[in-house]
Amino acid sequence: MTQTNAAADVASGRLSDEEYARNFSDLHPLLDQHEATVEADRCYFCYDAPCVQACPTSIDIPQFIRQISTGNPTGSAKTIFDQNILGGMCARVCPTETLCEQVCVREVAEGKPVKIGQLQRYATDHYMAHHDTTPFARKEPTGKKIAVVGAGPAGLACAHALAVEGHAVDLFDAREKPGGLNEFGIATYKTVDNFAAREVEFVLSIGGIELKTGMKLGDNLDLAELRASYDAVFLGIGLGGVNALGLENEQKDGVLNAVDFIADLRQTGDYGSLPVGRRVVVIGGGMTAVDIAVQTRLLGAEDVTIAYRRGQDRMNASEFEQHLAQTSGVKIMTWAQPKSLVAENDHVTAIELERTRDENGQLAGTGETVTLAADMVFKAVGQTLVPADLNGSGATIELDRGRLVVDADRRTSLPDVWAGGDCILGGEDLTVAAVEDGKIAAAAIHRAISA
Amino acid sequence: MVDLRSNFIGIKSPNPFWLASAPPTDKEYNVVRAFQAGWGGVVWKTLGEDPAIVNVNGPRYGAIHGKDRHLIGFNNIELITDRPLEVNLQEIKKVKREWPDRAMVVSLMVPCEERNWIDILKKVEDTDADGVELNFGCPHGMSERGMGSAVGQVPEYIEMVTRWCKKHTRMPVIVKLTPNITYIRKPAQAANAGGADAVSLINTINSIVGVDLDAMAPTPTIDGKGAHGGYCGPAVKPIALNMVAEIARDPATHGLPISGIGGISTWRDAAEFMALGAGNVQVCTAAMTYGFKVVQDMIEGLSDWMDSAGYASVDEIVGRAVPNCSDWQHLNLNYIAKAKINQDLCIKCGRCHIACEDTSHQAITNMVNGERMYEVIDAECVGCNLCVNVCPVEDCITMEPMAAGSTDPRTKMPVVADYANWTTHPNNPMAREAAE
Numbered sequence: 001m002t003q004t005n006a007a008a009d010v011a012s013g014r015l016s017d018e019e020y021a022r023n024f025s026d027l028h029p030l031l032d033q034h035e036a037t038v039e040a041d042r043c044y045f046c047y048d049a050p051c052v053q054a055c056p057t058s059i060d061i062p063q064f065i066r067q068i069s070t071g072n073p074t075g076s077a078k079t080i081f082d083q084n085i086l087g088g089m090c091a092r093v094c095p096t097e098t099l100c101e102q103v104c105v106r107e108v109a110e111g112k113p114v115k116i117g118q119l120q121r122y123a124t125d126h127y128m129a130h131h132d133t134t135p136f137a138r139k140e141p142t143g144k145k146i147a148v149v150g151a152g153p154a155g156l157a158c159a160h161a162l163a164v165e166g167h168a169v170d171l172f173d174a175r176e177k178p179g180g181l182n183e184f185g186i187a188t189y190k191t192v193d194n195f196a197a198r199e200v201e202f203v204l205s206i207g208g209i210e211l212k213t214g215m216k217l218g219d220n221l222d223l224a225e226l227r228a229s230y231d232a233v234f235l236g237i238g239l240g241g242v243n244a245l246g247l248e249n250e251q252k253d254g255v256l257n258a259v260d261f262i263a264d265l266r267q268t269g270d271y272g273s274l275p276v277g278r279r280v281v282v283i284g285g286g287m288t289a290v291d292i293a294v295q296t297r298l299l300g301a302e303d304v305t306i307a308y309r310r311g312q313d314r315m316n317a318s319e320f321e322q323h324l325a326q327t328s329g330v331k332i333m334t335w336a337q338p339k340s341l342v343a344e345n346d347h348v349t350a351i352e353l354e355r356t357r358d359e360n361g362q363l364a365g366t367g368e369t370v371t372l373a374a375d376m377v378f379k380a381v382g383q384t385l386v387p388a389d390l391n392g393s394g395a396t397i398e399l400d401r402g403r404l405v406v407d408a409d410r411r412t413s414l415p416d417v418w419a420g421g422d423c424i425l426g427g428e429d430l431t432v433a434a435v436e437d438g439k440i441a442a443a444a445i446h447r448a449i450s451a
Numbered sequence: 452m453v454d455l456r457s458n459f460i461g462i463k464s465p466n467p468f469w470l471a472s473a474p475p476t477d478k479e480y481n482v483v484r485a486f487q488a489g490w491g492g493v494v495w496k497t498l499g500e501d502p503a504i505v506n507v508n509g510p511r512y513g514a515i516h517g518k519d520r521h522l523i524g525f526n527n528i529e530l531i532t533d534r535p536l537e538v539n540l541q542e543i544k545k546v547k548r549e550w551p552d553r554a555m556v557v558s559l560m561v562p563c564e565e566r567n568w569i570d571i572l573k574k575v576e577d578t579d580a581d582g583v584e585l586n587f588g589c590p591h592g593m594s595e596r597g598m599g600s601a602v603g604q605v606p607e608y609i610e611m612v613t614r615w616c617k618k619h620t621r622m623p624v625i626v627k628l629t630p631n632i633t634y635i636r637k638p639a640q641a642a643n644a645g646g647a648d649a650v651s652l653i654n655t656i657n658s659i660v661g662v663d664l665d666a667m668a669p670t671p672t673i674d675g676k677g678a679h680g681g682y683c684g685p686a687v688k689p690i691a692l693n694m695v696a697e698i699a700r701d702p703a704t705h706g707l708p709i710s711g712i713g714g715i716s717t718w719r720d721a722a723e724f725m726a727l728g729a730g731n732v733q734v735c736t737a738a739m740t741y742g743f744k745v746v747q748d749m750i751e752g753l754s755d756w757m758d759s760a761g762y763a764s765v766d767e768i769v770g771r772a773v774p775n776c777s778d779w780q781h782l783n784l785n786y787i788a789k790a791k792i793n794q795d796l797c798i799k800c801g802r803c804h805i806a807c808e809d810t811s812h813q814a815i816t817n818m819v820n821g822e823r824m825y826e827v828i829d830a831e832c833v834g835c836n837l838c839v840n841v842c843p844v845e846d847c848i849t850m851e852p853m854a855a856g857s858t859d860p861r862t863k864m865p866v867v868a869d870y871a872n873w874t875t876h877p878n879n880p881m882a883r884e885a886a887e
Contacts, residue, residue: 034520037518037519038518038519040518041517041519044800044802045802045847046800046801046803047800047801047802047804047805047817048803048817048823049801050799050823069518105798105799106798107800107802108798109798109844358550403716
């Protein structure tokens with residue numbers, strides 16, 4: 001089913017079903033029991049372990065690994081869930097090479113860290129395969145009610161921790177399906193078999209959390225009303241807006257937001273139905289840029305280039321991700337910024353890039369340009385908080401650089417409103433950091449409403 | 452050029468590596484494969500009287516494994532050969548004729564009647580075997596019938612049977628000892644008194660290797676039940692080394708040839724046994740784990756090490772460490788060592804710190820000037836070596852002796868060069884007065 005466009009080659013069904021199945025299978029298949037035991041035995045059970053210090057959620061990593069090695073994967077999973085109820089997803093998507101595994105003493109000593117992420121997945125998968133509910137028991141109902149807005153990692157972690165304390169939680173999400181970026185924003189090969197949805201179900205199994213989907217702040221949900229109706233509010237609303245390139249022709253066909261396409265990839269049951277360009281250019285240097293670049297390659301795009309305006313060392317995508325892109329056949333072009341988009345018949349056909357350089361720390365164009373033929377151009381240049389969603393409270397809830405300002409407890413300038421995840425200032429664009437925000441906020445909310 | 456040829460109580464073999472009496476030496480097929488692989492000799496699996504004994508028909512082995520299924524300890528409830536005596540004798544004769552340069556020793560176990568021993572010795576002599584080994588060791592099964600370790604646990608029986616055997620055969624007699632006793636010197640002395648040409652040890656250690664927590668029964672499990680068996684493999688080596696050294700040190704048995712057995716898996720293990728007095732070594736578990744090929748590196752490794760260390764023949768290493776085997780009371784209490792951590796090698800896992808902090812002497816830091824750093828606090832360090840043993844990095848932590856004349860920061864006492872031990876220590880109520 002080729003799209004008949006004179007200039008642009010955008011088509012679905014570029015590959016066979018077998019190729020799609022192979023391309024979108026698990027990036028790191030689950031360790032089997034023997035592999036896990038042997039890998040666990042590599043852990044030195046460090047005292048005051050650097051990996052724990054590096055984990056944003058402070059999981060007791062040596063302890064959970066030791067529990068795998070002693071044949072107690074259930075206990076191991078409990079150790080993980082104690083600190084991170086989304087330990088299953090974090091095991092899949094954490095950039096471990098820049099967190100726990102980077103500081104593993106075996107990485108330092110021999111360049112081969114203990115595979116902490118894969119062991120975490122082994123334990124959490126084992127637990128979830130054998131248990132329908134989280135290992136926590138809800139305390140007696142407190143009669144307190146909290147609104148958690150956004151059922152992504154921050155909101156889920158916050159809702160779960162509050163539910164454990166016996167509070168009632170209404171968990172709102174703008175989409176029809178919960179999970180946030182776990183469900184819509186992560187490359188398919190990192191979380192196969194509908195894991196994000198299964199994990200949400202697992203989190204909700206604690207009880208006391210009522211999920212309300214299709215409820216969007218600024219649309220059919222009002223912050224002022226929430227504050228009036230609930231004992232506390234947690235905002236884990238992510239970043240709803242997508243940065244634009246600010247170029248002419250940006251509205252033409254074939255110029256797309258990477259996050260939208262990634263969401264489509266995650267939701268489709270049929271990769272062959274997704275049209276993809278033969279030649280793809282991705283603008284950006286973060287995880288999203290790599291995710292879209294790799295996945296368009298996996299959909300059958302022939303020629304995929306990531307264009308990033310600075311050097312490779314400045315890319316937000318981790319080294320592992322950059323390697324993944326390169327071994328997937330993606331070309332990474334650095335020191336190039338978009339200058340213009342070329343379109344014919346209302347469809348993009350090429351992108352003109354200007355070479356850049358560092359001039360005393362300032363990025364500067366050199367005037368030299370290069371034009372890449374492109375059937376699709378993806379924008380992956382960051383996302384923004386949409387202040388309008390705050391229903392005019394933007395005037396009273398403090399923002400800085402377009403993000404919600406929070407204190408160490410993740411409390412916003414409104415005393416009964418907490419926030420976490422990507423929407424807060426200092427948000428790290430990491431699932432695990434969002435989970436920690438939710439955890440911290442839940443503890444603070446619990447203290448505040450129990451006082 | 453290293454000469455690995457071995458002459459153990461007149462029994463010659465091209466190298467000192469024999470296969471111990473056990474499943475690998477139960478029949479011609481296995482033994483020929485062993486000789487093809489290079490083993491210097493075998494002790495044929497223990498012969499008994501007809502009718503042949505029977506074995507269980509369920510599992511007869513159990514094991515302790517490391518995480519990567521590395522076999523650390525091994526346990527068996529197999530009995531002596533379950534093949535007819537005549538079949539074994541014919542095969543022994545045939546193999547010895549075809550492999551005349553290899554040592555062929557035959558292990559024996561019959562009831563404690565002189566007549567029984569006379570009969571079987573005669574039969575073995577007809578095979579032209581090089582010697583016999585009296586199995587006074589097996590702790591399971593046969594011991595219930597008054598044989599094996601039931602004999603080995605009573606020195607008088609050992610002496611009696613040994614004397615019979617020496618009286619009724621021209622062949623050299625090796626007495627295989629059980630470790631399932633409290634004091635190994637007594638059975639060795641008894642063998643010596645009976646005229647044994649040598650002792651071999653250790654046989655297996657009585658054991659239950661594990662419990663099946665589903666079946667709630669010891670493993671290996673036979674129809675819901677388990678019986679104690681004989682433990683061997685790398686895990687038993689330290690026990691065997693001590694027993695070999697005890698016999699080598701005992702003035703009553705000093706010079707009695709010893710065939711060392713117990714968890715020998717490498718050339719280094721063999722060299723250690725020989726240094727403590729073993730004239731040769733016997734191997735079983737390593738072969739049962741990896742096959743007969745393991746002998747190749749035992750031969751080459753021993754040869755290469757001896758070459759690099761300047762030894763020309765195995766006789767030069769046998770017993771060489773025996774003079775350094777002491778008793779605690781004679782250890783030099785004036786020798787003072789402190790742990791030292793090589794900061795370049797340290798990977799900062801913190802295990803030395805937590806081991807010392809939780810279980811020993813609080814002598815290792817974990818933070819120095821706000822940095823993760825592990826340093827020995829000499830004023831607390833008693834030199835116990837725990838940190839050395841728990842450190843995952845070889846040679847990262849070493850024990851450094853303090854020089855005479857310096858002051859031990861822990862005791863504030865000067866380090867003296869003189870040797871002084873417990874026997875004369877002021878805290879010893881039994882201390883002898885210094886000679887006037």
